[in-house]
Amino acid sequence: MTTTSPQGRTELLRPDGSPVRVLVVDDELSITELLSMALRYEGWQIRSAGDGTGAIQTAREFRPDAVVLDMMLPDMDGLTVLGRLRRELPDVPVLFLTAKDAVEDRIAGLTAGGDDYVTKPFSLEEVVARLRGLIRRSGAADRRSDSVLVVGDLTLDEDSHEVSRAGDNIHLTATEFELLRFLMRNPRRVLSKAQILDRVWSYDFGGQANVVELYISYLRRKIDAGREPMIHTRRGAGYLIKPAAS
Amino acid sequence: MTTTSPQGRTELLRPDGSPVRVLVVDDELSITELLSMALRYEGWQIRSAGDGTGAIQTAREFRPDAVVLDMMLPDMDGLTVLGRLRRELPDVPVLFLTAKDAVEDRIAGLTAGGDDYVTKPFSLEEVVARLRGLIRRSGAADRRSDSVLVVGDLTLDEDSHEVSRAGDNIHLTATEFELLRFLMRNPRRVLSKAQILDRVWSYDFGGQANVVELYISYLRRKIDAGREPMIHTRRGAGYLIKPAAS
DNA sequence: TGCGTTTCTCAGAGAAATCACAGGTTGTCG
DNA sequence: CGACAACCTGTGATTTCTCTGAGAAACGCA
Known part of the structure; x- marks a missing residue:
């Protein structure tokens, strides 16, 4: 369930x-x-x-x-x-x-x-x-639960690793996929760069914090390209994803 | 049933x-x-x-x-x-x-x-x-269940071990056949190399994990050769099979 | 035993992904 | 309006992953 x-x-x-x-x-x-x-x-x-x-x-x-x-x-x-x-x-x-x-x-x-x-x-x-x-x-959880995340016209299938927006297939790399999954599992909620780094990157990641900005940028290019944007920046707070309309 | x-x-x-x-x-x-x-x-x-x-x-x-x-x-x-x-x-x-x-x-x-x-x-x-x-x-299980796996125009008969794509018969070796069967029993789902190795190779196999890559390569040559590809790589995740269209 | 087939290792080529860096842009606030 | 901070993104070096050819070993069968 x-x-x-x-x-x-x-x-x-x-x-x-x-x-x-x-x-x-x-x-x-x-x-x-x-x-x-x-x-x-x-x-x-x-x-x-x-x-x-x-x-x-x-x-x-x-x-x-x-x-x-x-x-x-x-x-x-x-x-x-x-x-x-x-x-x-x-x-x-x-x-x-x-x-x-x-x-x-x-x-x-x-x-x-x-x-x-x-x-x-x-x-x-x-x-x-x-x-x-x-x-x-x-089967410990209800069988109806499925593996597809949906936010607006954006769809992410955790089994096939397929992502599509408005029917168009979108190819993501492994890291992009995980980042998008994290965003989509928390729609309409602002996620800080620190939170994102903690969840999406491995716990021993020692690099620059701006990888997050970089990957957000990659995602936008693939997901929001020429469309109504779904990924939004909350300056000083973080990022969030939400359906294009509204 | x-x-x-x-x-x-x-x-x-x-x-x-x-x-x-x-x-x-x-x-x-x-x-x-x-x-x-x-x-x-x-x-x-x-x-x-x-x-x-x-x-x-x-x-x-x-x-x-x-x-x-x-x-x-x-x-x-x-x-x-x-x-x-x-x-x-x-x-x-x-x-x-x-x-x-x-x-x-x-x-x-x-x-x-x-x-x-x-x-x-x-x-x-x-x-x-x-x-x-x-x-x-x-007869312990329902008779209607049959032994033919179908994904798109690709067909695999578990009884006769016959495989064909778009009507063309395809000869596979034993290992190729088992690999394809495993893929076809899990269509549209990403299968990791470890999963494939665990299911398709014998339990005492101690070799290199890249046999999987090798056999995927063989399969592609026989199944996808000159056609719309059905076997796809998800870099860093594994492989999956799905109908050519879509 | 000998030959064709199958399985598998190895290694190199190539492609793709990740990330640091740095300069440019945008937003905020005094 | 100006200055600063936050954010964006192009470039390219590096690392990682995947594909595939060549050949050795094991196998199956006559």
Whole structure:
């Protein structure tokens, strides 16, 4: 089931109307806190654990609808945790966190059951998007929820990664896509450059803050080109997207 | 009966609308878990057993619509298990798992009765496809479900392994065929290289991830050659297939 | 055993994406 | 109106990703 909150954001809910529950497992406190904050902001209920033992215990009692699991834990191997987790909750989808260079060996076979993974350092938008995808496909959330964001005549499909405005297909790069997704998931709301940087770029991004301006500029060229603009600047505050009319 | 899930995937269901039930029998825990995960993701109900005794017991109580049976079990011969299984469930189709070099006439003889087999190491696509075939033919699922995938003017017959585009027959190698089947079973959805590798290549594949690129390249040569392309790259995300128009 | 086919590795070419930098433009406020 | 800050965007260097040819190894079959 989906509902639309007063701010215009669409939330995933479970069929009985209660919030989705997510368990976050990582040994770095900074990561669990970063994730917990971001996922709570999605309206989900979050618990976290710092090791495998804690993860199993919490899972047993908390019964999450999805799990975010770092493959590198202090007390036990990620695969072991996965196995025990599966024994407790056979159908829960898992989003793996893994170091970029470890992708080749350990991850093999893990996405086969419909699970997914992101590599560290990740962007929060990416994690949230993938979790939403997992939860949606697992059936923990209402099946009616779909993967298409719509603002005015602008459309973004999270499954096919297709974007179109007024029927015209628009090609976006990966970063442009994530930025637009973030804007469209928060229509009519001003998002500061800092917020955008925090959500769309990876948490260890150390570059100039004006990448955001740059990418907004790219997006405008592709989306607003010769049309009624949808992306607006609020000088000193940030950016927002809204339907062209109004 | 088949229904189409929100992702556009087609699911097998039993005539009464309940999910198909599959029993997985293998002594290696990693294999039963891999299979359970993948088959659950198909929307099926899974039970597993680690030896012949357990298999018989579980079968008696679980009444599966199909069985995946490793021929090499610790406590008894695969044929013995099969015999007892048949006593419990005379009509249930069986998918044998067997080591590559052990493909004797014994197996060949057994499959004459409508059963089937795959050799280890297998790919999940192969197991799923064969199971779907067995279940479909056994009548446990609705007969109307058929074995032809269609995307635009591209057609793939899972039974005859025939592929054609706009009427022209296209010869594919085994790997090309499985890759295309996976793409066509998930049309208009971006599939990452990791997902493709996990589903289409065998679970013990330890090679370079760029085989996927290579085989996509092969497929394009055969399917898109001189035509409107159907296979598309989403840089940084993966690949997807969709009808040429649109 | 020998030959054609298939699978896969490797590596280089090429294309695309990302980002820093810097000069130009616009808006705001005294 | 002028000055400053915020914002926009062209240019190009660098990095990353993808494609594909060539050939080695494994396989299947006669």
